[in-house]
Amino acid sequence: MRQNPSFTLASEEGVKRVIREHPWMTIVSDTDASGLVASHYPVLLDEDADGIVLLTHVGRPDEVLHELGRHEVLVIVQGPHGYISPGWYDAKPAVPTWNFVAAHLHGTPELLDDAENLRVLEALVDHFEDAMPEPRRMRGTAENSAYADRIASGTVGLRIRITRFTAKNKMSQNKPDETVDRIIGELEGDGPYASPALAAEMRRTHETLRAAKARSQA
Template identity: 90%
Template structure:
């Protein structure tokens, strides 16, 4: 991903926030047998680790197709994004653009044993079930436990220590404040390109920029 100094997201904590808030990711491998391979899985941060460490799983035989453990993979996380019309700028000639926040994370996966894999699967289920009014657990009952053991056998758990990342937060930082406010207003409206999530991300970015200038 080509970087632009105006839009670089260099903060490890900023990337961690992106991962926490957008845990559906794309895993890309450059394999010897099949060339480029991509799969999509939910990913959690290992909050006990130093740096950025991802926890996830793949369904068999994806670990073979991706040749996991043999080489570095790229994991792509994508946050809010959307079309920005030139009509939201001013009366001057302009072209449209696309605002977005994304990160490319690089590391070599470690394949987990059966017990560790089960713990990762349980953590994933708990993470997404916790907000539910009546959370379902993988091993909440003997019947659930037996079923979970059968399902887990068809998966492979992964721990991916991230050794480097490239991240970009393009939120109209090159536009004056009045234009930014107009863009946010359009994104918060009811037009064809309204996006409250992108508006919130822009607000977060520009509030930090304005505070730094104050």
């Protein structure tokens, strides 16, 4: 991912926030047998680990297709993104663009044993079910537990310790404040490219920038 100093997301904590809020990832492997292979899975952060460590699973036979454990993989996380019309700027000539936040994470997967895999599966289910009014747990009943044991055998758990990352947060940081406010207003509206999630991400980014600017001028 080509970097631009204005849009670089260098903070490990910033990348962790994006992962927590957007835990659906693309895993890409450059394999010996099949070349490039990509799959899509939910992930969790290992909150007890130092650095960025991902916990996830793949369905068999993806661990074979990806040759997991033999090579470094690229894990891509994508946050809010959307089209930005030049009509939201001013009367000067301009081109459209696309605002987005994304991170490319690199690491070699560690394959988990059956017990660890089951713990990761339970953690994934609990994480997403916690928001439900009546959460369904993998081991809520004897019947659920038996079913979980059966389906777990069809999956392989992974721990991916991230050794390096490249991340980008492109939120119109190169535009004046009045243009930024106009873009956010359009994204919060009801037009064809409205995106409340992208508007919220832009607002977060620019509030941080404006606060830092105010501190430097104090």
